Amino acid sequence: MESWQYQFRNLMTDGELCFDGEDYEAERLLFQDASKLIPDPKRDHEEATQAIGAIADCFYKLRECAKAQAALNDILLCPGGASNxxxxxxxxxxxxxxxxxxxxxxxxxxxxxxxxxxxxxxxxxxxxxxxxxxxxxxxx
Incomplete structure (x- = not known):
């Protein structure tokens, strides 16, 4: 596992903890920070599916459906996104x-x-x- 992947997992875990506390905005920021760690082209990495899906879920929970839709459109191009x-x-x-x-x-x-x-x-x-x-x- 590469060093960015360890950092990615830590940020995703922190985001999930915020989700459990229903702090969706803090969660979204952590997930966005995690997505920034993914090397280009991001859509080639399974982690992109996880991060973008989590970001979309936050936007949905925040009732920002247009932003959720944009993220969900992007995720279809990531590994496993279309069949999830x-x-x-x-x-x-x-x-x-x-x-x-x-x-x-x-x-x-x-x-x-x-x-x-x-x-x-x-x-x-x-x-x-x-x-x-x-x-x-x-x-x-």
């Missing part, structure tokens, strides 16, 4: 909050297809938005 069920769930939620029901359904459906109903734990209202899709898949 949690990322797809957040994308669907953000599009729903921004008033784009078609993109919301696409994101939520992709989350369900990649992670099943477990990814919606605690987020049942979003699972209800695609209940027709879920019931159709249960019949096949």
């Amino acid at each position: 069920p949690f990322i797809r769930l957040r994308r669907g939620q953000v599009f729903h909050q921004l008033g784009d029901p078609e993109k919301a359904r696409t994101g939520l459906t992709t989350a369900f297809l990649n992670g099943g109903s477990e990814v919606f734990d605690g987020e049942t209202e979003y699972l209800e938005l695609i209940s027709d899709v879920v019931s159709q898949l249960g019949r096949e």
Whole structure:
């Protein structure tokens, strides 16, 4: 492991501690500091997926959905970002909050297809938005 990766992990851990305390702004700043440690091209590193996903989650929790959407768009180009069920769930939620029901359904459906109903734990209202899709898949 390279030295930047140790620093990265420490900052990410500190950010997660802030998240547990619901200090999303402090968390976001730590995650952004962690992302700055990733060498260019950032999108070639798995750590970028982790950092950008965490930053997007902070923006979502802070109800800054336009910023969350920008981060979630970037993460699709990072390793594992496009297939990550949690990322797809957040994308669907953000599009729903921004008033784009078609993109919301696409994101939520992709989350369900990649992670099943477990990814919606605690987020049942979003699972209800695609209940027709879920019931159709249960019949096949």
